[in-house]
Amino acid sequence: MKLAILYGTETGNAEMLAEDLTAELEGANEVDCHNLADFAPADFAPDTFYLLICSTYGDGELPASAQPFAEVMEAEKPDLSAIHFAIFGMGDSEYDETFNHGPKRLAELMAAHGANQIGDRIAHDASGADMAEDLAFPWAEAVIEMAQDTVGEAA
Amino acid sequence: MSGQVAIVGAGPSGCYLAQALLKAQPDLIVDLIDRLPVPYGLVRYGVAADHQGTKGVTRQFARLFERQGARFFGNVAVGEAITLDALRAAYDVVVLAAGLSVDRPLGIPGSDLPGVIGAGRLTRSLYEHPDADALPDLGPRPLIIGNGNVAIDLLRLLAKTPEELEGSDLGAGPTKWLERQAIEEITITGRSPAAQAKFDAVMIKELAKLAGVTIRVIGAGASDDPAEQKKIDALLALDGIATGPRRVTFRFGLTPLGVEGADRAEAVHFTSPAGEETLPCSSVLTAIGFDPAADLPRDALVSLAADAEAGVLAPGLYAAGWFRRGPRGTIPDNRADAQALAGAILTDLAPDPSRQGAAVLAALPDVTDYTGWTRIDSAETATARPGRCRSKIATRDAMLSIARKDHGDAP
Structure with a gap:
């Protein structure tokens, strides 16, 4: 099973976490890391497990680097029913009404095109006490374990 | 190389x-x-x-x-x-x-009176910049001129109760200073209609959490533009919030003509489409841009x-x-x-x-x-x-x- 980390970022915090997670995982796994702004939905592959990292920006919107991806998804409507992903969200509970709405939107966008989510959507809070990587590393380990038997089955 | x-x-x-x-x-x-x-x-x-x-x-x-x-x-x-x-x-x-x-000057008669304070100068003092002036007295009724995110930040900080500042990095001196101000009322005025205010809607929504305020929003108007209406909706959602005694009033379309007062700012004289108006205050905080x-x-x-x-x-x-x-x-x-x-x-x-x-x-x-x-x-x-x-x-x-x-x- 290959791994691909896709990140949507606005301030660079999600990008930094994606790079850290790539470094953490690449010893034991084949792993690529892409900005969602540079990733074409046509490139989703069934033998790859996608780890999405996404922040929230403005009034609960997708971060800037995820917006072109969302536009292409909506225009091309790819069939992602053989695709598996997990998603890690970053937000700031200071803005509680829209807390982690960016990753929620991204997860819904993936699901709307048939993609299969593995594990729960985890939310890091920038106003909380935890470091993002302290939540993200165990999350990645857990979802990779959960995905072992499923990803690529249909391929 | x-x-x-x-x-x-x-x-x-x-x-x-x-x-x-x-x-x-x-x-x-x-x-x-x-x-x-x-x-x-x-x-x-x-x-x-x-x-x-x-x-x-x-x-x-x-x-x-x-x-x-x-x-x-x-x-x-x-x-x-x-x-x-x-x-x-x-x-x-x-x-x-x-x-x-550098705070952009207000540039109207009376704007050099004591008690007229730029937002940059005030935040540098509040956040303990080493070159900052001593924190000035605002008195119980500061009036904020400006409708950007800097103005909203200042409003929120001044409106918060001590408990709401938990987890922040507001210093011991500024924390005591804030309590000493015993702020009763904050008025925030913008020159533009609410539709054209420069703040982000999310900054306004955040104010709905304030724990010790009574908020009035006067003359927010309406707009055909969805982005503008989003700001107006965020403001209207604040109107009538009553979680405590500190009064917060939003006003729009007010162009300041002069700051009045004998030896410190006591009121601001405005013109608006509805006519002229004078709002009393104990200090004037300007957040109208930087130079x-x-x-x-x-x-x-x-x-x-x-x-x-x-x-x-x-x-x-x-x-x-x-x-x-x-x-x-x-x-x-x-x-x-x-x-x-x-x-x-x-x-x-x-x-x-x-x-x-x-x-x-x-x-x-x-x-x-x-x-x-x-x-x-x-x-x-x-x-x-x-x-x-x-x-x-x-x-x-x-x-x-x-x-x-x-x-x-x-x-």
Whole structure:
């Protein structure tokens, strides 16, 4: 099973976490890391497990680097029913009404095109006490374990 | 020889620029120079004390120095300790990312009365900038002029109860000062209708959580434009909130004509489409934009610029962030700008190995480095009081003394 980390970022915090997670995982796994702004939905592959990292920006919107991806998804409507992903969200509970709405939107966008989510959507809070990587590393380990038997089955 | 870049100003724009430059070309020499002994500029002294999540970008900036090879030269005032020309002679590229720190003046009769206070001046005092003035008395009824995010930050800080400041880095002195003001009423006025106010809707929504206020929104109007209506809706959702005794009133379409008062500000006289009106107050806080400080000749540089819009001032001299674009745009807006500017700089870059680089700074007194900042940072977090995440070192002398500690102790 290959791994691909896709990140949507606005301030660079999600990008930094994606790079850290790539470094953490690449010893034991084949792993690529892409900005969602540079990733074409046509490139989703069934033998790859996608780890999405996404922040929230403005009034609960997708971060800037995820917006072109969302536009292409909506225009091309790819069939992602053989695709598996997990998603890690970053937000700031200071803005509680829209807390982690960016990753929620991204997860819904993936699901709307048939993609299969593995594990729960985890939310890091920038106003909380935890470091993002302290939540993200165990999350990645857990979802990779959960995905072992499923990803690529249909391929 | 890969080129030497000096960035004047280690705030978010300068740091994002350094990040983009080093990502594209890891062997580049990138030196961040700041007039303060500590880095991060606006993130430390402008971003509100209760917006610690926003301040989280400093984790990225720390990487610059810890992993990407950028160097920090603090306590160096370009334009004073070293001339801009000397810096340009020493580096292949100099980028001015010094921000805009001077409050734009109100420029109406009475605006020089005591009790008329710029938002920049007040936030520097509140957030313990080492060059800040003493905190001024606001009295029980401050009136804010301005409708941008800076004005909303100030409103929120002043409206909060002591409990709501838990987890912030508001200092002991400013915390006591805030309680002493015993604020009863805050009025915030904008020149434009609410539809054209410059604040972000999310900043308004955040106010709905305030725990000790009674909010009125007067004359928010309506708009056919969805983005404008979103702001109006956010405002209307605040109207009628009653969680406590401190009154907060939003007014729009008020153009100030004069500040009135015998020996300090006591009222502001406005004109509006509905006629003239005088609002009594105990102080006037202006948040109507920022102008450059006098140390760098920004206006002259921009007027002579080869391509001011792209940030190219002259060969080898660039401008980034608010210093380039003016006082508009958030931290991530300036990240996008910095990434574009990094591309332009690297395209133009023609390294000259005879340039002396950071050696030009070697003779300057009391220059701090990143290691010095990590000592200050550790001291500040280690001494944080209950309910606070940090206790800022507030004077230059104390910063320098902590930054120097252990120097020469290495084995």
